[in-house]
Amino acid sequence: MATRCAPDIAYHTEGALKVGASREAIAGTLGIAVSMGPAPP
Secondary structure: OHHHHHHHHHHHHHHHHHOOOOHHHHHHHHHHHHHHOOOOO
């Protein structure tokens, strides 16, 4: 996931922090994303 999506992850993580998401919420979301795997290219 990280090799194909790093810019997207950074962009959305920054946006989530700006609107008040906690680090714990972001970590949980990333955990779900990793378990689901990336979208096809």
